[in-house]
Amino acid sequence: MISIVPETFSQKADELVLQGNYEGALPLFLELSVYYKASEDYANYVAMKARIILCYFNLERIPFVADHVADIEPYESYLTDGDRHRYFMAQATLFHYWHDPEQCIAMYEKCFEASLKLSLDRILTTASNFASVLNYNKRFDEAIEMLQRVEPYLAQVDLSIPQQRYSYVDISLEFACYYAGRQQFDKVAHYLAPLIKHNYAYDGSTHEHSFERYYAELLFSQGKTDEAFVYVKRFMKRLKTQLDAYQFAGTFELWAKNAASLGRFEEAYEYTKMHNEMLKKQLVHTITENAGKHAAELKTKEFQHLAFEDPLTSLHNRRLLPKLEKDFVNQPQHITVAVLDIDRFKQINDTYGHAVGDELIIAVANRIKELMTHPLHTCIRFGGDEFIIVMRRPLDQAQSWIERLHSDLYHNVIDIEDITIAVQSSIGVASGTHTMLSDLTKQADAHLYAAKESGRNCIFGF
Incomplete structure (x- = not known):
């Protein structure tokens, strides 16, 4: 526990x-979070x-982020x-890392909506990143x-601010690419036009290469062939040195055809050779990618499993609820939802400390697993000391x-170190056939x- 003024730690960490x-x-941030x-x-x-999440991302330790995202979920309203x-x-x-494009895109939509309450920099950067993700997924x-x-x-961009100018160029080139x-x-x-007028396209090597590609195509379409070539x-020279140049095999092919159509056979031959080299690299890449595909699929399944697992109890976490809801919409069936909460849990925490509180949550989760595990049941830790059990069966x-479950928790004390705790719990229940899972959960919570x-x-609720 922190023994000095937390503001001092926070200032130092910032x-x-x-x-x-x-x-x-x-x-410092980890210790402050505990405090x-x-x-x-x-x-x-x-x-x-x-x-903490910001630090882990910048240190490229993506797998460590998931636990801290899960920690925030019960307290999201405080953000x-x-x-x-x-x-x-x-x-x-995280969803991109776990190869889950649908969830990734859904979360980016939330991210963009959140950015609209922030600075212009955040709005533009988020939009540019979101568009890149959509393009990556061929959408x-x-x-x-x-x-x-x-x-x-x-129109609101201040081009004297480097970050705003960079995003402005990025978005302009995304438009140019599409059209x-x-x-x-x-x-x-x-x-x-604005990039040409103010020479904005030369802020970074990625922009230079993209600008030259689209500008060459524009000049060629206007009949300015010598200038186009x-x-x-310029950009062909850059492409040769790029590790991912094989992705641009179609660009080499396009300009080989353009050169041949104008009788520029030397250039057409050079670009055709480069096109063939890129096709070979593309083939090697595809073979290598396919060779590791099975291992990647296994790893993805492992990541997806972790995405829906509560790190404290190993039950499912609340992220599974939207997925279950989608499954139930596609296959309507009898559903009963029970929401369980440990009575006077805060008092237990205050009396014995958070370490004992966490151990009690684990013990209750283990009893839920032992008594409620069934192919028709899904047990979830919603957050804090609250659990949800979704049963694919009618109320009766x-x-x-x-x-x-309620009787077992009441009649069996839980021993944690030298402390004996008599657990009481309150449970809300709701059931339905054609009702949305989210509505049933709200009813059970009420x-x-x-x-x-x-x-x-x-x-x-009975």
């Missing part, structure tokens, strides 16, 4: 982050968790607008729709299972509060 010393800042949670200062607790943006971005990055029309949503903000691929060169000219030679069949109001240690 200074280290500004210096790029994420390794040094990380242990704020013990103090029940959840606003500062989630703020520290957001900064500031900026930290909520980071929180959604962290989840989007090109959605990518351009994303860029069109952010296009009105380009060049559809031979709409009037629009390509529109998006490249000057730019072609589910009732005996729920009553047995019944849980009714059970608490009725004096606790009871079941409400």
